Amino acid sequence: MFSVLKERVGEILLPGDEFCCGPQDTLPLTDSGKAGRLVAGPGLRRSGDRLLVSRSGVLRHKEPNKFWIESQQRRYVPAKGETVIGIVTTKSGDVFKVDIGGSELASLSFLAFEGATKRNRPNVQVGDLLLAQLVVANKDMEPELVCIDGSGRANGMGVLGTGGLLIKVSLGLVRRLLAPRSDLRADLEQLFPCELTVGMNGRVWVRAGAVQQTLVLANLLQSCDAMTAAQRQQLFRRLQQGAF
Amino acid sequence: MAAESVKLSKNLLRMKFMQRGLDAETKKQLEEDEKRIISDEHWYLDLPELKAKENLIIEEKSLVPCEDLIYGRMSFKGFNPEVEKLMVLLNPKDEKEEEEEDMGCMQTDITDEDMALRYESLVGTMKKKFAKKRERAAMDEDEVNQNVVVKNSKKKAFLKPQD
Numbered sequence: 001m002f003s004v005l006k007e008r009v010g011e012i013l014l015p016g017d018e019f020c021c022g023p024q025d026t027l028p029l030t031d032s033g034k035a036g037r038l039v040a041g042p043g044l045r046r047s048g049d050r051l052l053v054s055r056s057g058v059l060r061h062k063e064p065n066k067f068w069i070e071s072q073q074r075r076y077v078p079a080k081g082e083t084v085i086g087i088v089t090t091k092s093g094d095v096f097k098v099d100i101g102g103s104e105l106a107s108l109s110f111l112a113f114e115g116a117t118k119r120n121r122p123n124v125q126v127g128d129l130l131l132a133q134l135v136v137a138n139k140d141m142e143p144e145l146v147c148i149d150g151s152g153r154a155n156g157m158g159v160l161g162t163g164g165l166l167i168k169v170s171l172g173l174v175r176r177l178l179a180p181r182s183d184l185r186a187d188l189e190q191l192f193p194c195e196l197t198v199g200m201n202g203r204v205w206v207r208a209g210a211v212q213q214t215l216v217l218a219n220l221l222q223s224c225d226a227m228t229a230a231q232r233q234q235l236f237r238r239l240q241q242g243a244f
Numbered sequence: 245m246a247a248e249s250v251k252l253s254k255n256l257l258r259m260k261f262m263q264r265g266l267d268a269e270t271k272k273q274l275e276e277d278e279k280r281i282i283s284d285e286h287w288y289l290d291l292p293e294l295k296a297k298e299n300l301i302i303e304e305k306s307l308v309p310c311e312d313l314i315y316g317r318m319s320f321k322g323f324n325p326e327v328e329k330l331m332v333l334l335n336p337k338d339e340k341e342e343e344e345e346d347m348g349c350m351q352t353d354i355t356d357e358d359m360a361l362r363y364e365s366l367v368g369t370m371k372k373k374f375a376k377k378r379e380r381a382a383m384d385e386d387e388v389n390q391n392v393v394v395k396n397s398k399k400k401a402f403l404k405p406q407d
Contacts, residue, residue, distance in 0.1 A: 021300065038301045041310040046301040060310075068310045079306035083316045131316065137305075156317045156330045178313035180336075185318070193321035200308070200316070208323070 001051065002038065002065075009061040013069060019051040042079075043069025073171045076201035078102045078137035083157070085166070085199030086145065088128045096124060098132070098145055101168075101201040106143035108132060113147045114154035122158075129160040129205060131197055160197060164207035165218050171202050173225045184224060187236045191217075312336070 001021045040046055043055040044067060057071030078084075078100065086098035089105060097105040108130070113122040124130070132145035147157040176184050177198050188196070194208035194217055204221060208214045216239070224232055256262060263271060307313065315334040319327035354362075372380060 037299075039304050039310075040301055041304050042307055044303075046299070046303050051301060062310060066304075066310050068304075068307070077305075081306050082308060155334060156315075156327065175307065175311060175313065178316065180312050180314060189320045191320075193323035195319045195324045195327060196317070198316045198318070200306075200313075 005038075005051075005059070005067055006061065009059050009067075011059055012057065013053045013059050014056045015054050017053040018047075021049045021051075037065060039066045041066055041068025043071065074202060076101045076171065078106070078134055078143045078201075080134055080137045082137075082200040083131060083133050084145070084201040085160070085197065085203040085205060086130050086132055086201075087166075088124060088126050088130060091124075091126055098130060100134075100143065100145070100199075101203065102143060104142050106132075106134070106145045108145040108147070112145070113158060114152065124159055129164075129166060131157045131160060131199065133157060160205055161207070163214075164195070164197075164205050165214050166203060166205050167218050167222060169202055169204055169221060170225055171200075173221065174198055174200060174202055174204070177204070183229060184232070187232065188217075191236070191239065 001019045004019055038051070040051060043053065043057060045052045045054045053069060055069050055071050057069040059067060060070050061067050076084075084100045086100045086106060086108070088096050088108075089099050090097040094110050096108040096110065098108050100106050110116060110121055110124070111118070113124075116122050130145075130147065132147045133149070134143055135146050136142075136144040147154060149155050149157075176182060177196075188194070192208060192213055194206065194213065196207075196217075197205040199205075206214055206217045206221070208217055220235070220239070223235070227235070252262075258274075263274075266274075304310065314336070315331060317327050318331055319325075322328065
């Protein structure tokens with residue numbers, strides 16, 4: 001199955017395609033001599049011994065054993081461990097209900113902030129923007145968020161400040177912005193001093209020195225979604241000549 | 245006033261206050277006996293043991309490990325220095341960047357010569373701090389005498405006022 005999958009990397013797969021693990025199939029051995037495990041990323045599902053495709057898109061591979069389907073999407077499905085930007089909708093007792101763009105509101109306990117105790121409550125109001133990490137996210141339960149990491153530090157999570165703008169983009173643009181070697185980020189770096197917070201749920205919060213610059217940045221990101229690299233370079237060049 | 249010891253019932257012996265005097269071994273024995281009695285009464289299925297099949301496929305719902313996505317907050321051209329610090333801390337370091345950092349560290353360190361010069365003056369000042377008052381006065385006088393000697397070497401003659 002491994003070899004079959006490797007052959008089809010880069011091809012378009014449709015939901016319903018399946019890969020069976022035949023009796024003579026052997027997975028490549030890892031260094032310790034044990035059989036390597038296949039990691040099925042988003043878009044691939046395991047059903048017993050078989051691997052099923054559940055989304056249409058291009059099959060991608062990463063050494064040594066990760067496979068996933070790359071597809072266009074705007075709707076976010078909560079997954080554990082991702083950092084998302086949420087909007088606080090209600091405050092009920094000890095729990096905030098946060099909208100993260102999924103099918104349900106996520107809950108965030110008020111103790112899950114850095115330095116929060118029962119007496120020392122965090123300063124979070126309804127309508128605030130938060131950067132938080134998903135701790136529980138599956139199709140059977142309500143998603144749960146926290147604003148601290150395992151050791152109790154905030155690491156940049158928590159309430160996002162004032163003076164910025166929140167925009168909704170497709171998940172593909174989020175992936176392109178957060179890729180390790182991203183052309184888009186390199187281009188943005190050349191423009192003007194600004195700050196960007198990208199949530200995996202397709203929400204981006206931008207802030208720059210002046211309101212005009214913030215608006216320019218927001219419009220830029222939304223239009224970059226649907227442009228090719230050449231068009232984008234052209235747009236950036238025009239902007240730089242416009243001189244901010 | 246029975247001649248032999250009173251025969252205590254099993255239930256009484258099982259009570260907590262009677263168990264405190266026993267050793268650990270006898271306690272364990274009693275526990276095991278109890279467990280055996282219970283397990284005989286319980287029903288169980290007479291099936292062979294099923295081994296859980298080792299799954300060769302792991303499901304991963306998030307894209308972050310697949311594509312190695314970096315940390316969500318970023319700041320350009322020094323707009324938010326705290327976020328820039330976080331970026332350096334939380335993003336996976338490249339190998340090339342690490343090498344450059346090492347070279348950079350060497351340049352900001354002071355050279356050996358500067359270090360030696362600094363130590364020369366440092367030793368003097370530290371010595372003065374811990375010296376007793378009279379010794380300190382003697383040291384100051386020496387310095388002053390040296391300075392005075394330098395100054396007095398050039399004696400000025402009296403200038404007559406011109407009419």
